[in-house]
Amino acid sequence: MLGIIDYKVVNVGSILNILKKVGTKNVTIVSRPEQLEGVTKLILPGIGSFDKGVHNLKEMGLWQPLKEKLLTNTPCLGICLGMQLMTKGSEEGSSEGLGLFDAEVKLFPQTVGRVPHMGWNFIRQVKNTPVTEGLPVKSRFYFVHSYYVQANSPEDVLFSTNYGVEFVSAFQKNNLYGVQFHPEKSHKFGMKIFENFVRLPCSQD
């Protein structure tokens, strides 16, 4: 059973839409901690500010149970803010992140040009993973963000992208994945990511 965490500033509609397109049937929306039971795979979407995301997850009682679930290596795809929440913290706010990755989130300096980074950009694939299998060589995805991820552990880096600065556009550790771009709005490139993620073997609990 695939669960989409809905913590209010989340584009659930888009995620459901693309999952339907790639043919996934067992999907549930998770907005209460008890709904996490029986979920064997998770998507953590997110739009908006870091502190608001943390605040909502905590207020809804999801923060700790989600963290524990992810520490058991339940496959999870964090998207945009969702990816950023998986890090240790962000310059955008004062809250601590889930700390699943040794990484921080920083604001793009004005020297990169226009901020937010908005539009289709390319990725450089740094390692091979099941979720990124079969992507075309010149894959591009839709980015829309003002803050970017910097990883302290190079082995976590899955995709790298350049926008004035070189930043981590996707990271992966075991069954945990985070992508800065919006695969649900990146046409065939994003569909591939979802197809692969859906096919990942679930955790056993």
Place this chain on the structure above:
Amino acid sequence: MLPRLIPVLLIENRSLIKTKKFSSPVYLGDPVNALRIYNEKEVDEVLIVDKSTGTNGPDFEFLEDLAKEAFMPMGYVGGIRNIDDAKKLISIGYEKVGFNGAVLSKPDLVKLAAGELGAQSVFVVVDFKKNLFGTTYAYTSNGSKNSQLKPLEFSKKALELGIGELIIQSIDKDGCMTGYDLDIIKEISKSATVPVVACGGAGSLNHFSEAIKNGAEAVAAGSFFVFMGQDRNSILINYPPYEKVEEIFGV
């Protein structure tokens, strides 16, 4: 990064229409069909503008159906009344919510939306045209109300609210397909720190290049993507293939 090419779908009572200088609407059909074709053509992004919203706010049922067709980012502008409307739009599948008149009439709402949803999720449309004396002003309410501010001043007010993108639309050139208003685009792009999107007047791929050369980071168009050439009687939903875009913008 290639500049974004953004088709604009102008909606009135759930129908797709096209205007000239914001008037003389021409009925084009069902917006869902246009969206399906844009989807197949893998367009960069789509902007939905609903000019028929009233006190009931956005037509959520209809907008949700539209969003289901889109696997590319969608922006929406038209009658967003409050933060709940904005949040609902995000949750049903719109990446960005837009404001126009609210910059002056409800600045707190625009600021709140940028704060809660993030600057990258909020844009402002600056509609402008020349008044009777030939002076260019920003207009609101579908181009009917003079804001008494020049486009640059209006843009600055919008930026102060923390928004993440400006769409600069020429009412005088809307639907004419003779090119964008490059002067205003240049003026606003010079001082804006957020992406600026040119809108109103595109009739050729050259017009896109001109706008980018004058500082726009992206280009939006209505007529160009729905008519066959300059003939407003021939409807042809179209979009250049990616390789063509790479060619024009020299990647």
